[in-house]
Structures are given as C-alpha cells and as structure tokens.
Amino acid sequence: MDLKLDTTPSGFALSIAGRRILAHSAAAPCFFVGRGNDSIEMHRGRFTIEDRLAERCPLAYAEIDGASIMLSAAKGQRPRLAVTLEGHALKLRSLDPSVNRFWLRVVADRDEHVWGGGEQFSYFDLRGRRFPLWSSEPGVGRDKTTEITFKADVAGQAGGDYYHTNYPQPTYVSSARYALHVETSAYSVFDFREDEFHEIEAWSVPESIELFAAPSFVALVETLSARFGRQPPLPEWIYNGAIVGLKDGANSFARLAAMRAAGVKVSGLWCEDWVGIRPTAFGARLFWDWKANETRYPGLRQRIAELNDQGIRFLGYVNPYLCNDGVLFEEAQNAGYFVRDASGRTALIDFGEFHCGTVDFTNPDAAAWFSEQIIGKNMLDYGLSGWMADFGEYLPVEVRLASGLDARLAHNLWPVLWAEVNAKAVSSRGRTGEAVFFMRSGFTGVQKFCPWLWAGDQSVDFSRHDGLVTVICAALSSGLLGNAYHHSDIGGYTSLFGNLRTPELLMRWSEMAAFTPVMRSHEGNRPRDNLQLDGDPAVLAHFARMTAIYVHLSPYLRTLSLEAARRGLPVQRPLFLHHEDDRRTYDIQDCYLYGRDLLVAPVWQAGQDERGLYLPAGIDWIHVWTGQSFAGGQEISVAAPLGRPPAFYRVDSEFDALFAGLREL
Template sequence: MVEMTPCDGGFALRLAGRDVLRHVPESLAISLACGAPEVTMVRGNFRLLDAPVAAGPLSRAEAEGAGRMVLSSADDTARLAVVLDGARLTLTALSPHDRITVDFALEDGDVLWGGGEQMSYLALNGRNFPIWTSEPGVGREPGTHLTDQASADGSFAGGDYWTTNYPEPTVLCSGGWAISLANAEYAELDARQPGILRVHVWSGEVIIDLFEGTPAELTRQLGERFGPRQPLPEWGIGGAVVGLKQGDASFERLEHLLEAGAAISGLWCEDWVGVRETSFGRRLFWDWQWNAQRYPDLPLRIAALKQRGIRFLGYVNPYLAVDGPLYPEAAAKGYFARCLDSDEPYAVDFGEFYAGVVDFTNPEAAAWFAEEVIGKRMLDFGLDGWMADFGEYLPTDLRLFDGDPMQEHNRWPVRWAEVNARAVASRGRTGDVLWFMRAGHTGVSVHCPLLWAGDQSVDFSRHDGIGTVITAALSSGLVGNAFSHSDVGGYTSLFGNVRSEELMLRWYELGAFSPVFRTHEGNRPDDNLQIDSNDTLIAGFVRWSRVHAALAPYVQHLVTEAQANGLPAQRALFLHYPKDAETFTIQDQFLYGADMLVAPVIEQGAEARRVYLPGEGAWRHLWSGRDYAPGWHDVEAPIGAPPVFYRPASAFAHIFESLAA
C-alpha cells in the first residue's frame, strides 16, 4: 500500500511500512536544476559532464487534491508537481528546469541492489552508478597497468567499476521495497551518502514505479512490469556451443572435439561474414551475409550438422561497414542516422574502420533490417542462432528519423533487441533460435532470451576477469533477465595479457553451471590458448561439456520456472534467504535454482575457497558426498572439483549425484 500524505509543511511517501521519501522544509528531499551537458564518445566509451545551475530550494508545499502536491521555491521561480497514481510516482517540473534529484530515505542496515547488469559490485551501497549504456572498458580499475594502458590514448577505454553495457535505473532494497524509473535519459543512482539513495535524472519529468515485498517478490513484480521472459531452446542447453573462427578449418576442429567425446549442441562461427585484421585483433567484416570465400559450401555443411543434432550460429550487429555491399543499399533507402549539418549518413569510428548506424527509429529501416538482413540472409540461410552484438554505441551528435539521441541512447539496445525478436517471430521460431545480447536497458528482457556478460579480460582480475560474470548474472537476474552466460575463456587479450591453462579450466567449471555453455576464441585467437590447444584442455572441455549436458533436465526445469514466476536461473542467495543478512553482499557464488549452490573458483592459484551455505538443513558436497551444515566453510577446490552443493531431498538429486560418477 503506497500512500502520500501532507505533513509538517511538506509531504511523506510511505512504502513497505516506512517513509521512503519525506520532503519537509527542514529536510528537502527533492531539488531542481538546469543542466549544461557535454558528451564525448570514443569508440563506444563515453564521458558525460554537466555544469548544473541549481534552482531555489523547494521549501513550500501545497496539496492540490488527493495524491498531488506542488512544491515551489520562495520566489516561485522553481515549481514541481508531485503526483502519486496507484504505485506510480511522477515528478514534473512546472518551471524551465531539466534536472530532477530525489533523495530516498534508507534505514540502518539497508542494502541496495540493482542498476541493471553490474560487473563489479552486487550491492550498490557506498558508490555512485551512472546509468548510460557503453563499452565496459578493459581492466575497469583506474590505476592498474591494464586499465591505464587501455586509456592511454585518451579514449577512456579502460573503464571503471560502473561502466556497463546494460545499466538500468532500478533499485531493490533489503528493507522490502523497490523503485524502477520509466525514464531512459541519463541518470545516476548515488548511494555514497549514508541513509540516502539519491536518484538524479537529466530530465524535467521523472516517472518512478514503486514496489514492496521480499527480494524474490520484488524480482517477480519487476519481471511482470518488464514483460514475459523468452524461453531458451531445448537444444541450446543440451550441450556446449563451441566458438571457432578459423574459416573452413573450424569444421575439422569440431570433429576432433566430437571424436574426443565432447557433448556439443552448436557450432558458433562468428566469422561466417569474413574477417578484418586490425591492431585490436581479428575483427569481423560488418556486412551480414555469408562470406563464401572463408566458408565454402556453408549451406551444405549447416544442413549436415543439423542432421547430427548440431546447430550452426553466426554473428550480427546493428551497424553496416561503409566498405560492405549492404551499406549502399541502406544508404540509398535513407535508412542511416544522419549528420547534424547534412543529410549524409553518420559514420562511427569502430577502430580502423567506419560503419553507418541503421536508424531503428525509422519503422521502415527497422523492418528492412529484420526481414532483409536477419530474416533472409541469416534465418532463411540456415542459422539457428547468433550473437546480436553492440547496441550501446549510439552517438548523441547525430540526427534520427524520430527522437532525441540523448533520450534514445539508452533505448537503443531495446530497439535492437526488438528487431532481432521481430525477425525470429516472423519465421515462427521464437523459442527455437538461440540469440544473445550484451547491451540492454529497461525492457530488453521482453525481446532477448539470453544475455552474455560482454568482453571480459582473459584473466582473474577483480573488475574485468572471470569473477565479474557471476556478478553480472546475479544483478541482471534481479531486473527481469532469467538467463545469462559468458565467453568461456574470456575475450579481451591486450598488452601481453593472454589466457593461462588454469584460467581456461576454471572457466570451463563456471560455464558448465550456466544455462548456456559457450566458448570463445577471443579477439586474438593466435596469441591465446584454445579449448583444443593441448590434451589437458581438450579433456577438460569434454568433461565439463558432458556435465553441462547431464544437467539439461534441471536447467529445463529452471526455464519453466522462469516462465512461471520470473526467477532467474542463477540467483543471488538472498532471493531464497531474505532474512539472512549474511547473504546480502555475497556476489562470488550463486544458487542455481533453489536446489544447487555453486561457488566457482575465481582467484588465481586457489585450491580452496570460503563458501557460505544458507538456510536450514544439510547441503551435500557434489564431489565427495559429504553433508555440510549451514554457515561458512573452507572447502577444498582443486582444479576439476569447484565447490558445488545440492539439497539431498531435491527431486533432481539423482541427476546431481550422477555428475560425480
């Protein structure tokens, strides 16, 4: 029950049995300002600056009927309407101001989660999180060698703890409430000041939906708000999806893995469109159709693989290289975003090549891409899935067919997801095609069946290595995304940072307990170990691909559960144990459904790790069969035996037990 009532010369907003917003003359919770934004983008890395001029304090309040207050400054130059309609709070500037800041009140012990897909921190307390989709960065920790090298050219490509492909202005509180903004403009979720969650939005109107309940109930309600989740295809969870990009030689390598005994459900060749060598590494040729020179006889090979139960996957993104054959066709139709000072297509620098931005605010352009590119050149060609890459690069200094790019920037991944979903639905194949995205914002989960955690560095680093994909899955799962996975082995290899055998083996272990187990050769495949580089890596891949395949019935149960109640497959512990404060900040282990707990090893050289087992009753160690009581434990974790536990009374216990055989 949400209530807004006048009090003490102001008003109070009551939610979950407490005043979460209290604006009174001696403690003003809402303020207005006028902004002066400056946006800089270099290859998908953004810096946003502002020089706001604050309005006078909103020290006066007048009730204008039930659920409506008007706040104003003493000189009446700043005015704001506050309206509560059901569980939706709308704040609208009645004066010419375009910045609104709202301070929500926190109680001692409150822990905040949300912000979309966060890589570094599951709990938001003590930090500020800008909401602006972008490249996450390389290293993501200023002051470290890798991050500083990546940013040395002035591109801020190193990133920081808050940079993410998928930010979202949604926050859940352990106190039993949540807020979710309907705004797509730049925003900040600032929890640096004790006792306050400050929400700052670059807009003259802010719309906030309010929720109350346990964390699991809030997750379900948010899922309902965003819309139904797409199912994963059964074939996609029945074995590993092998990522190879060596042209026609990829098929021979696949056969060697199959002969070794690997359980494989898909072959993913992102280079099906051809390649372009750059200083960053091996990039793809951004023209979304079969490159017959790199993959001769591909249609026949795809058909032959499918007869054996192995699907073929490719790659696409929402841009077209200026030197590709599709570019002039789209340009002639007027389907690109345009320059500010001319009708010429706007060209984005993607690092040693340029590409046009297909303008999805133009309905004809969106329909053309869905039908002519994805529909005919991919689905009709024989692809059963793809990486739907990018979506976070929309510049702000261009002209769109419809809309302001400052407002459209965060919406762009959702528009891109909608184009993919539209193409799949047009062929009647929703739920059968496995496609996945890294970029997102509010509503992307309605269209996209599967996230992947982006371009992690090929290492164990705290803010950009293997461990960040766990945080990504847990945080994104709170805001409507049921399924997440990662590039097994990592992706980004720069400045001499290359994969180790240990990293590969540990990532196998993590990938096996993800809904989809997909490998990637990375941006510099020739410099890095691959899943078939030596006998140890092949044997490890075979074993963990078979573990993943054996878990398929349980994962299918999680898919059904997600459809029914909105809970993600990989869950933060507090979703099932909301009264256990010990679980509130744990981000390096997860519940895989309600019956299994996985604590991946994400520290280099570790052969044991600390594990927390929540709730009541025993948890059974998967590999030894030993029962552990709830609480903290130091658990042995040699390579090949990461800490995994399950509930002995689970209906799936026989499946779990078979994994240790």
C-alpha cells in the same frame, strides 16, 4: 500495491507496504530541480561525460490536494514540478521549461543493502557507491589502480571504471523488500553513499517513479519480471551441450569434429566469422556486411544442413552497423536508412580502422528492412538458428534521428530498439523460443525482447574487476530485474598488452559455465596468440567433462527454464533470494544459487586448490563431489582441485539423486 500519502506538520510522507520512501519538509525537501549544460563525447563506445551545473533548487514548499502535490521553491512562488500519485507510481510533470535536471532523495536505512542498476560487474551490493547509468563499453581492466587499465587509457581512452556497463537500468532492489524504478532514458545517477538517503539524479524530469513492494524477495523479483518482460524457455536443442565458438573459416568444421571425437558434447557451432574477417591492430575482427561469406565458408548452407542432421545448430553474428566498404551500406544509404549528422549526411562512426553507418531504428522502414532483409532473409532463411546481436551502445548524442527524438534520450534506448529488431525477425519466422540471439547491451525493457544476455568482453584473466568473477556479479544484478538467462565467453575475450589465457583460466571458466544456463566458448580477439580449448589435450579433456556435467544437469535446468518463463525467476540467483532471513548472504557476489537447490562457488583466483565460502543458514548442504554434509550458517573451506568446482545441494532437494550422480562423471 498502492502508495500511501500522509500529510505532516511540515510537509508529507510517502509509504508503500508500511515502508517510508519519501519524507518531505521545508527544512529537508526530497525533490530538487535545476539546470545544467552537459558535455558528452564518445570515443569508440566510451564516453567522457561532464556537467556544468547552473542551478540546483530545493523544492521546499509542497501544496497537497488529494493525490496531487505541487512543488515550489517557497510559498507564493510559481510551482516548478507537479507530482501525482497513480497506483504504485509517482507521475511527474515539469512546470518550468528551463528545467533539465532532477534529483530525488529516498529514505534510507544505515544497514540497508541495495542491488540492481542493470548489469553491474564490479559490485553487486551498490551501497556506499555512486553509479552513473549510461550504456557504454565497460573498458579494459576497469580498475584504475592496475597497469592494464592504465595502459588501455593511454592507448585509446579504453580503461573503463567500476560503474561502466553495457547494460545500465535505473532500477534498484532494496533489502527492505521494495524496488524503485525511474522511468526515463536520460543520463541518470544512483548515489548510495549517504546513510540517511539515496539520491537519484536524472538529466531530464522522469515520466514517473515506480515503486514495488512484496513480502519476500522471490515475490518482488516475480513482480519486476512481470513489469519488464519475461523470456521464453530455453530451446530444446541447447540441452545437447556447449555452443562451441570457432572462427577459423572452413577449418572450423574439422576442428569441431575433432572436439566431438574427444568427447565434447555440442549443441551448436558458433562462427562469428561467417561474414568474413577484417584484420586490425586490435586483432581479428569481422567484416560488417551481414551476409554469408562463401569464400571463407564454401558451401555453408549445405554444411549447416549437415550439422542440423547431427543435432547441432549453426550460429552467427550481427550488429546494428554497416561498414562503408560493404555492399549493404550503399543499399541502406540510398534508401535513407542511416542516422545523420548535423549537416544531414550519413553519420559515420570510427570503429578502429574502419567506419560504419548506424541504421536508424527510429525510422520504421529502416527497422523493418534490417529485420526482414538482413536477419530474416540473410540469416534465418539461410539456416542460422542463433547469433550474437552485438553492440548497441555506440549512438553518439550529436546525431539526428528520423523520429526527431533527441539522441541524448535515445542513447540508452538504443539497445532496446536493437533487441526489438532481432525479436521481430525471429517472430516473423515463427521461431520464437527456438532460434535465439544473445546481447551484451541493454536498458529498461530489453527483457521482453532479448532471450539471453551475455556478459560482454571480459579480460582473459582472473582480475577482480574484469575477469572471471565479474560475470557472476553481472548475472546476479541483471537477474533480479527480469533477465533470466545469463552466460559469458568461456575464457574471456579481450587480450591486450601481453595479457594471454592460461590453461588454468580456460578450465576454471569452463567449470563455472557448466553451472549456467548456456555454455558457449569464444576464441577471443587474438585467437592465434591465445590458447584455445582444442589447443591443449588436458584442457580439451577437461572441457569435455564439463560439457558432460552440463548435459547431466539438463533435467534440472529444464525445470529452471520453465520456472523462468512462468515466474520470471533467474536461473542464477543471489543466495539471499531463498535465504532472506540470513543477512550474511546479502553481500556475497562470488557464489550463486543455480536455481533453488544448488549452490555454486566457482574458483575465480589463480593458483587456488581450495575455496572458502559461506553456506546459508537453516538447512544442511551436501558437497557434490564427496557427499559430505555441512550444516548451514557457517564459513567452510573445501578442496577445489581442477575438475571439482565447489558445489553443494540442499539436503531436502527432490533432485538429490541427479546431483549425487555427478560424482560418477
């Protein structure tokens, strides 16, 4: 749908599908340019970012010629920005080489809701807040008012804030049924705090501003997923059950067998320690030299073949760094494959008690080497069917890249380059859609390379900004932008300052995971300190039942997977996606639709045995566990004992018999 440009007595107005997007006048311009000097410092994946602004100039005068707009500070002055309408996009070109800051004000409604921004953890509706968009470690706790975030900040600047995310993306979806995308990789900010306008800021003039409109939210999501990329269907083997994460060396196989004997349905064994372990103060970490460690896992190749015979896949771990005390580091350094520092030497990054080189993915030879040698030969040819493709957020801004691209512009792009390296390896073996990798980092375009997202490193608790509930928000926000498959570490990951898993947390997280595309457990950063799924008979029995629920729902999940590949609709959906006339659904972020027909309201607070929720209007809903019918359009409260997470299905669902069958499990 193309943009419409109208001249006005004092400037111009820009609309799409009858919705006014920009309104310019000399008294209230919508474009601004300027200059600034930034300071960006990284400490273990977290960034301190400051700007010393030297100029912010409103471009008050517009000269319009057909589809072109020349913008200057005043009539008679030299233009500083050229804007050209091309289809649904505004193409931008700076006419002043000194400009390195850009602002745009977009018309807003007072009652407007806004979603997106990549993968957001604290707030689904972005309205009323300011969101910097820069890939980083989200931080521990992520709430500056809490003790754990305070301690993390004091201990290592690791506390984080509400807007920190592994996966930012300068795209938002409006309740006015349009979406806006900023085509830039520069540091940018979405500011939704004003009633009358949204302000976009970028530390470089963007290539373009893209606008999309559709008659419904479903159609808008389909459009965005077509723009950014769609994932292949889930692999057939995933429907067999959970991917069990164990990092216990050879003992992992015995533990897996015991879990299966207890009734756990298993699709994969995920051993991130397949490369070996490095003890650190943070906890048990991995040895970042990407090949099988057959001292820790004797006869691993044969073990993998035996698992395959049982219908169970083996998954591992990799990231884009090589530790400087590993064998592969020397090979990469001799070939000149690493990112370099200002003096031309290999840039070493401190990951906490060990240092690594960053493989330079702007060097085609380095990217091809990593894809073929490490992922192709050392992983896929060895027998792995999947892996966590971790990190991607740690590119410092002062390094030098083979391509010559400024690292300030490459930083946000790095997760996409990392995803492409993985995807090319899988494709080279003809295994796209069958072998999978999952990532926590991302940016614009990661959708077309990364099969699954995972929510990163939540705290092992029920906290509002870093616990179980945040992965719902992450799934909903990223899903609107073309990421169909999302999941999380069952039980969370980060255990610091005495924060330990409880049986209740593991069970509640397992309940939620049963109603997501992928069930995958993780032992966390301190596995010996924290309760594991097989460490308590009641927890293990509960987990086994949740895997049975997941498998029972597999016929439904298959249809959602095919729908995702065909239409780009996410498996986990905000309530408003199918109930757009019910505005009470617009700011709900602790419930979701699992496909169109199931509504899931996970228990995300400790000590609760009942749950209140809102049922969308216009249809009756059936409570999964009791068969009781509820009219939509009302707040209800239902019992939610362990093992019966609140879930409801549409009264008109073609899968009603399948859903009703859950009562027998």
